[in-house]
Amino acid sequence: MKKLIFSRIFLTALVLIIFVIYFAMNVDKFRLLLHIDPLFLVLIAAVDIFAIFVNGLFTKFILRPFDKHISMKESFYVSLISSVGNFFAPAGAGLGFRAVYLKRQHDLSYGKYVSILSGNYILVFLVNSLAALAALYVLRGRDNARYATLVLIFGVIFVVSLMMTFIKMPRIHTERIKNRKFRSVIGSFSSVMQGWSHIVSHKKLLARLIVLTFVGLLINIVNNFLIIHTLNLHITAAPLLLLSVLGSLSLFINVTPANLGIKEAIYLFSSSVIGFSTPQILSIALVDRVVLFMVLFCLWLYFSKYKHAAEESKA
Numbered sequence: 001m002k003k004l005i006f007s008r009i010f011l012t013a014l015v016l017i018i019f020v021i022y023f024a025m026n027v028d029k030f031r032l033l034l035h036i037d038p039l040f041l042v043l044i045a046a047v048d049i050f051a052i053f054v055n056g057l058f059t060k061f062i063l064r065p066f067d068k069h070i071s072m073k074e075s076f077y078v079s080l081i082s083s084v085g086n087f088f089a090p091a092g093a094g095l096g097f098r099a100v101y102l103k104r105q106h107d108l109s110y111g112k113y114v115s116i117l118s119g120n121y122i123l124v125f126l127v128n129s130l131a132a133l134a135a136l137y138v139l140r141g142r143d144n145a146r147y148a149t150l151v152l153i154f155g156v157i158f159v160v161s162l163m164m165t166f167i168k169m170p171r172i173h174t175e176r177i178k179n180r181k182f183r184s185v186i187g188s189f190s191s192v193m194q195g196w197s198h199i200v201s202h203k204k205l206l207a208r209l210i211v212l213t214f215v216g217l218l219i220n221i222v223n224n225f226l227i228i229h230t231l232n233l234h235i236t237a238a239p240l241l242l243l244s245v246l247g248s249l250s251l252f253i254n255v256t257p258a259n260l261g262i263k264e265a266i267y268l269f270s271s272s273v274i275g276f277s278t279p280q281i282l283s284i285a286l287v288d289r290v291v292l293f294m295v296l297f298c299l300w301l302y303f304s305k306y307k308h309a310a311e312e313s314k315a
Contacts, residue, residue: 011261012260012261015260016260019282022282023282029277029279030279030282030283032231032232032233032279032283033231033283033286033287035232036231036287037230040226040227040229040230041230041287041291044223044226044227044230044287044288044291045291045294045295047219047222047223047226048223048291048292048295049295049299050219051216051219051220051223052076052079052080052083052295052299053076053079054212054215054216054219055079055082055083055216056072056075056076056077056078056079056080057072057075057212058120058209058213058216059075059079059098059116060072060075061205061208061209061212062116062119062199062205062209063102063106063108063116064202064205065199065201065202065205066108066112066116068102068106068108070106077303078098078102080296080299080300080303081097081098081101082095082097082098083296084097084296084300085097085098086259087292087293087296088296095117098113099113115199116199119199119209122161122164122165123161123209123210123213124213124216124248124249125157125158125160125161125249126158126161126162126165126210127210127213127214127217128217128245128249129154129155129157129158129161129245129249131241131245132150132154132241132242132246133151133154133155133158134241135238135239135241135242135245136150136154136238136273138237138238139238139239139242139273144272144273146270146272146273147272147273150242150270150273154245157249165200166200216248217244217245220244220245220247220248221240221241221244223244223288224240224243224247224284224288225240227284227287227288228240228284230287231280231283231284233276233280233284235274235276239273239274239275242273242274243267243270243274243284246263246266246267246270247263247267247288250262250263250266260289263285264281264282264285267284267285268281
Protein backbone atom coordinates (compact mmCIF):
# COMPACT_ATOMS: atom_id res chain seq x y z
CA MET A 1 0.00 0.00 0.00
CA LYS A 2 2.82 2.39 0.91
CA LYS A 3 4.55 1.60 -2.37
CA LEU A 4 1.35 2.38 -4.27
CA ILE A 5 0.91 5.73 -2.50
CA PHE A 6 4.58 6.59 -3.08
CA SER A 7 4.34 5.71 -6.78
CA ARG A 8 1.29 7.94 -7.19
CA ILE A 9 2.99 10.83 -5.38
CA PHE A 10 6.05 10.32 -7.56
CA LEU A 11 3.90 10.28 -10.70
CA THR A 12 2.13 13.49 -9.62
CA ALA A 13 5.46 15.22 -8.97
CA LEU A 14 6.78 14.01 -12.31
CA VAL A 15 3.76 15.42 -14.14
CA LEU A 16 4.22 18.81 -12.44
CA ILE A 17 7.92 18.89 -13.30
CA ILE A 18 7.24 18.06 -16.95
CA PHE A 19 4.58 20.77 -17.15
CA VAL A 20 6.87 23.40 -15.57
CA ILE A 21 9.69 22.51 -17.98
CA TYR A 22 7.34 22.60 -20.97
CA PHE A 23 5.84 25.90 -19.82
CA ALA A 24 9.30 27.46 -19.36
CA MET A 25 10.44 26.32 -22.81
CA ASN A 26 7.23 27.54 -24.53
CA VAL A 27 6.26 30.53 -22.40
CA ASP A 28 5.46 32.66 -25.48
CA LYS A 29 2.77 30.19 -26.52
CA PHE A 30 0.96 30.66 -23.20
CA ARG A 31 0.47 34.41 -23.55
CA LEU A 32 -3.25 33.80 -24.08
CA LEU A 33 -3.40 33.34 -20.28
CA LEU A 34 -2.59 37.05 -19.87
CA HIS A 35 -5.87 38.13 -21.51
CA ILE A 36 -8.31 36.29 -19.25
CA ASP A 37 -11.49 38.20 -18.35
CA PRO A 38 -12.01 38.00 -14.53
CA LEU A 39 -15.78 38.09 -15.04
CA PHE A 40 -15.64 34.78 -16.87
CA LEU A 41 -13.61 33.27 -14.03
CA VAL A 42 -16.47 34.17 -11.69
CA LEU A 43 -18.96 32.55 -14.07
CA ILE A 44 -16.80 29.41 -14.30
CA ALA A 45 -16.69 29.26 -10.50
CA ALA A 46 -20.50 29.54 -10.35
CA VAL A 47 -20.81 26.67 -12.84
CA ASP A 48 -18.44 24.54 -10.72
CA ILE A 49 -20.59 25.17 -7.64
CA PHE A 50 -23.72 24.19 -9.56
CA ALA A 51 -21.97 21.00 -10.72
CA ILE A 52 -21.28 20.05 -7.09
CA PHE A 53 -24.94 20.70 -6.29
CA VAL A 54 -26.15 18.44 -9.13
CA ASN A 55 -23.77 15.65 -8.08
CA GLY A 56 -25.24 15.95 -4.60
CA LEU A 57 -28.75 15.58 -5.99
CA PHE A 58 -27.68 12.39 -7.73
CA THR A 59 -26.58 10.94 -4.39
CA LYS A 60 -29.77 12.17 -2.68
CA PHE A 61 -32.06 10.50 -5.21
CA ILE A 62 -30.12 7.26 -5.54
CA LEU A 63 -30.20 6.73 -1.76
CA ARG A 64 -34.00 6.54 -1.69
CA PRO A 65 -34.37 2.87 -2.80
CA PHE A 66 -32.27 1.97 0.25
CA ASP A 67 -34.60 3.96 2.58
CA LYS A 68 -31.95 6.60 3.27
CA HIS A 69 -32.99 10.24 3.11
CA ILE A 70 -30.74 13.29 3.25
CA SER A 71 -31.52 16.99 2.89
CA MET A 72 -30.46 19.15 -0.05
CA LYS A 73 -27.82 20.83 2.10
CA GLU A 74 -26.38 17.53 3.28
CA SER A 75 -26.34 16.16 -0.26
CA PHE A 76 -24.32 19.21 -1.32
CA TYR A 77 -21.94 18.60 1.58
CA VAL A 78 -21.52 14.91 0.65
CA SER A 79 -20.75 15.92 -2.93
CA LEU A 80 -18.26 18.50 -1.65
CA ILE A 81 -16.52 15.88 0.50
CA SER A 82 -16.06 13.66 -2.52
CA SER A 83 -14.85 16.52 -4.74
CA VAL A 84 -12.36 17.79 -2.15
CA GLY A 85 -11.04 14.29 -1.54
CA ASN A 86 -10.55 13.60 -5.24
CA PHE A 87 -8.88 16.97 -5.84
CA PHE A 88 -6.52 17.26 -2.88
CA ALA A 89 -5.98 13.74 -1.55
CA PRO A 90 -4.45 10.63 -3.15
CA ALA A 91 -6.41 8.99 -5.95
CA GLY A 92 -9.83 7.61 -5.04
CA ALA A 93 -9.86 9.25 -1.61
CA GLY A 94 -13.02 11.21 -2.39
CA LEU A 95 -15.01 8.03 -2.87
CA GLY A 96 -13.66 6.67 0.40
CA PHE A 97 -14.53 9.87 2.30
CA ARG A 98 -18.09 9.77 1.00
CA ALA A 99 -18.46 6.06 1.85
CA VAL A 100 -17.25 6.60 5.42
CA TYR A 101 -19.52 9.62 5.90
CA LEU A 102 -22.63 7.79 4.69
CA LYS A 103 -21.74 4.78 6.84
CA ARG A 104 -21.30 6.85 9.99
CA GLN A 105 -24.14 9.29 9.52
CA HIS A 106 -26.76 7.08 7.86
CA ASP A 107 -25.57 3.52 8.48
CA LEU A 108 -25.31 2.85 4.74
CA SER A 109 -23.35 -0.36 4.26
CA TYR A 110 -20.31 -0.30 2.02
CA GLY A 111 -21.96 -2.93 -0.21
CA LYS A 112 -24.92 -0.66 -0.85
CA TYR A 113 -22.55 2.25 -1.36
CA VAL A 114 -20.77 0.29 -4.07
CA SER A 115 -24.15 -0.30 -5.73
CA ILE A 116 -24.81 3.46 -5.66
CA LEU A 117 -21.36 4.15 -7.02
CA SER A 118 -21.80 1.61 -9.81
CA GLY A 119 -25.14 3.21 -10.68
CA ASN A 120 -23.44 6.57 -10.97
CA TYR A 121 -20.70 5.13 -13.16
CA ILE A 122 -23.03 3.20 -15.44
CA LEU A 123 -25.28 6.17 -16.18
CA VAL A 124 -22.36 8.57 -16.68
CA PHE A 125 -20.73 6.12 -19.07
CA LEU A 126 -24.00 5.55 -20.93
CA VAL A 127 -24.90 9.22 -21.42
CA ASN A 128 -21.38 10.45 -22.12
CA SER A 129 -20.48 7.68 -24.55
CA LEU A 130 -23.70 8.35 -26.49
CA ALA A 131 -22.86 12.07 -26.62
CA ALA A 132 -19.29 11.30 -27.71
CA LEU A 133 -20.48 9.03 -30.53
CA ALA A 134 -22.84 11.78 -31.71
CA ALA A 135 -19.96 14.29 -31.71
CA LEU A 136 -17.66 11.87 -33.53
CA TYR A 137 -20.36 11.25 -36.14
CA VAL A 138 -20.47 14.98 -36.87
CA LEU A 139 -16.67 14.98 -37.07
CA ARG A 140 -16.59 11.95 -39.39
CA GLY A 141 -14.29 12.03 -42.38
CA ARG A 142 -11.17 12.54 -40.29
CA ASP A 143 -9.02 9.70 -41.55
CA ASN A 144 -6.61 9.15 -38.70
CA ALA A 145 -5.88 6.47 -36.12
CA ARG A 146 -6.83 8.63 -33.13
CA TYR A 147 -10.31 9.27 -34.49
CA ALA A 148 -10.83 5.55 -35.12
CA THR A 149 -9.55 4.74 -31.62
CA LEU A 150 -12.02 7.16 -30.03
CA VAL A 151 -14.92 5.68 -32.02
CA LEU A 152 -13.93 2.16 -30.93
CA ILE A 153 -13.52 3.10 -27.25
CA PHE A 154 -16.79 5.00 -26.97
CA GLY A 155 -18.63 2.35 -28.97
CA VAL A 156 -17.55 -0.37 -26.53
CA ILE A 157 -18.36 1.81 -23.50
CA PHE A 158 -21.85 2.56 -24.86
CA VAL A 159 -22.72 -1.07 -25.61
CA VAL A 160 -21.49 -2.37 -22.25
CA SER A 161 -23.16 0.39 -20.20
CA LEU A 162 -26.41 -0.04 -22.15
CA MET A 163 -26.42 -3.77 -21.40
CA MET A 164 -25.73 -3.17 -17.71
CA THR A 165 -28.50 -0.57 -17.53
CA PHE A 166 -31.35 -2.53 -19.05
CA ILE A 167 -30.42 -6.22 -18.72
CA LYS A 168 -31.32 -7.61 -15.32
CA MET A 169 -28.61 -9.90 -14.02
CA PRO A 170 -29.72 -13.04 -12.15
CA ARG A 171 -28.31 -13.63 -8.68
CA ILE A 172 -25.06 -15.57 -8.83
CA HIS A 173 -24.68 -18.32 -6.24
CA THR A 174 -21.04 -18.50 -5.19
CA GLU A 175 -21.27 -21.36 -2.70
CA ARG A 176 -20.02 -23.93 -5.23
CA ILE A 177 -16.97 -21.88 -6.26
CA LYS A 178 -13.94 -23.42 -4.55
CA ASN A 179 -11.36 -20.72 -5.25
CA ARG A 180 -11.75 -18.12 -2.47
CA LYS A 181 -10.37 -15.15 -4.39
CA PHE A 182 -12.46 -15.89 -7.46
CA ARG A 183 -15.51 -16.47 -5.26
CA SER A 184 -14.94 -13.13 -3.54
CA VAL A 185 -14.67 -11.29 -6.86
CA ILE A 186 -17.78 -12.97 -8.29
CA GLY A 187 -19.66 -12.34 -5.05
CA SER A 188 -18.78 -8.64 -5.09
CA PHE A 189 -19.84 -8.32 -8.73
CA SER A 190 -23.11 -10.10 -8.00
CA SER A 191 -23.77 -7.80 -5.03
CA VAL A 192 -23.14 -4.72 -7.15
CA MET A 193 -25.42 -5.89 -9.94
CA GLN A 194 -28.20 -6.87 -7.53
CA GLY A 195 -28.03 -3.43 -5.93
CA TRP A 196 -28.05 -1.79 -9.33
CA SER A 197 -31.01 -3.95 -10.42
CA HIS A 198 -32.82 -2.74 -7.30
CA ILE A 199 -32.22 0.85 -8.38
CA VAL A 200 -33.22 0.19 -11.99
CA SER A 201 -36.49 -1.38 -10.85
CA HIS A 202 -37.62 2.13 -9.80
CA LYS A 203 -38.44 3.46 -13.27
CA LYS A 204 -39.20 7.03 -12.21
CA LEU A 205 -35.97 7.17 -10.24
CA LEU A 206 -33.99 5.83 -13.20
CA ALA A 207 -35.52 8.47 -15.51
CA ARG A 208 -34.69 11.19 -12.98
CA LEU A 209 -31.10 9.99 -12.68
CA ILE A 210 -30.68 9.91 -16.46
CA VAL A 211 -31.96 13.49 -16.67
CA LEU A 212 -29.52 14.52 -13.92
CA THR A 213 -26.68 12.86 -15.83
CA PHE A 214 -27.59 14.83 -18.97
CA VAL A 215 -27.71 18.00 -16.85
CA GLY A 216 -24.25 17.18 -15.53
CA LEU A 217 -22.94 16.84 -19.08
CA LEU A 218 -24.59 20.14 -20.04
CA ILE A 219 -22.91 21.83 -17.07
CA ASN A 220 -19.56 20.49 -18.22
CA ILE A 221 -20.21 21.80 -21.74
CA VAL A 222 -21.04 25.28 -20.41
CA ASN A 223 -17.97 25.20 -18.18
CA ASN A 224 -15.66 24.31 -21.08
CA PHE A 225 -17.28 26.90 -23.33
CA LEU A 226 -16.65 29.64 -20.75
CA ILE A 227 -13.03 28.54 -20.27
CA ILE A 228 -12.40 28.48 -24.01
CA HIS A 229 -14.12 31.83 -24.49
CA THR A 230 -12.13 33.55 -21.75
CA LEU A 231 -8.93 32.39 -23.48
CA ASN A 232 -10.17 34.01 -26.71
CA LEU A 233 -10.24 30.66 -28.47
CA HIS A 234 -12.99 29.40 -30.78
CA ILE A 235 -14.62 25.99 -31.01
CA THR A 236 -17.67 24.54 -32.74
CA ALA A 237 -20.39 22.43 -31.12
CA ALA A 238 -19.11 18.91 -31.93
CA PRO A 239 -15.51 19.37 -30.72
CA LEU A 240 -16.84 21.16 -27.61
CA LEU A 241 -19.11 18.20 -26.85
CA LEU A 242 -16.27 15.73 -27.36
CA LEU A 243 -13.93 17.79 -25.15
CA SER A 244 -16.56 17.87 -22.38
CA VAL A 245 -17.14 14.12 -22.54
CA LEU A 246 -13.42 13.39 -22.41
CA GLY A 247 -13.11 15.62 -19.36
CA SER A 248 -16.01 13.90 -17.61
CA LEU A 249 -14.85 10.35 -18.23
CA SER A 250 -11.20 11.09 -17.40
CA LEU A 251 -12.30 11.62 -13.77
CA PHE A 252 -12.90 7.87 -13.46
CA ILE A 253 -9.23 7.08 -14.12
CA ASN A 254 -8.08 7.60 -10.52
CA VAL A 255 -4.29 7.55 -10.61
CA THR A 256 -3.19 10.96 -9.33
CA PRO A 257 -4.80 13.61 -7.11
CA ALA A 258 -7.16 15.79 -9.15
CA ASN A 259 -6.48 13.35 -11.99
CA LEU A 260 -3.44 15.51 -12.73
CA GLY A 261 -1.79 14.61 -16.00
CA ILE A 262 -4.38 11.98 -16.94
CA LYS A 263 -6.99 14.47 -18.10
CA GLU A 264 -4.37 16.45 -20.00
CA ALA A 265 -2.99 13.32 -21.64
CA ILE A 266 -6.47 12.32 -22.85
CA TYR A 267 -7.02 15.84 -24.18
CA LEU A 268 -3.66 15.83 -25.97
CA PHE A 269 -4.36 12.41 -27.49
CA SER A 270 -7.59 13.80 -28.94
CA SER A 271 -6.20 17.23 -29.86
CA SER A 272 -6.07 16.48 -33.59
CA VAL A 273 -9.79 15.64 -33.52
CA ILE A 274 -10.76 18.56 -31.27
CA GLY A 275 -8.61 21.08 -33.17
CA PHE A 276 -6.45 22.66 -30.44
CA SER A 277 -2.66 22.83 -30.10
CA THR A 278 -0.77 21.50 -27.08
CA PRO A 279 -0.35 24.95 -25.41
CA GLN A 280 -4.07 25.68 -25.94
CA ILE A 281 -5.09 22.33 -24.42
CA LEU A 282 -2.82 22.88 -21.42
CA SER A 283 -4.11 26.44 -20.96
CA ILE A 284 -7.71 25.18 -20.90
CA ALA A 285 -6.80 22.55 -18.33
CA LEU A 286 -4.86 25.06 -16.21
CA VAL A 287 -7.75 27.54 -16.01
CA ASP A 288 -10.15 24.71 -15.19
CA ARG A 289 -7.97 23.41 -12.35
CA VAL A 290 -7.14 26.81 -10.83
CA VAL A 291 -10.79 27.90 -10.67
CA LEU A 292 -11.94 24.56 -9.28
CA PHE A 293 -9.17 24.70 -6.66
CA MET A 294 -10.39 28.10 -5.47
CA VAL A 295 -14.03 26.96 -5.42
CA LEU A 296 -13.33 23.83 -3.38
CA PHE A 297 -10.99 25.66 -1.01
CA CYS A 298 -13.51 28.44 -0.31
CA LEU A 299 -16.47 26.06 0.07
CA TRP A 300 -14.51 23.82 2.43
CA LEU A 301 -13.54 26.82 4.58
CA TYR A 302 -17.16 27.96 4.68
CA PHE A 303 -18.56 24.56 5.68
CA SER A 304 -15.80 24.03 8.24
CA LYS A 305 -16.58 27.36 9.91
CA TYR A 306 -20.32 26.68 9.72
CA LYS A 307 -19.98 23.26 11.37
CA HIS A 308 -17.67 24.69 14.02
CA ALA A 309 -20.15 27.46 14.82
CA ALA A 310 -23.03 24.92 14.96
CA GLU A 311 -21.10 22.72 17.38
CA GLU A 312 -20.29 25.70 19.62
CA SER A 313 -23.96 26.78 19.71
CA LYS A 314 -25.00 23.25 20.77
CA ALA A 315 -22.36 23.26 23.49
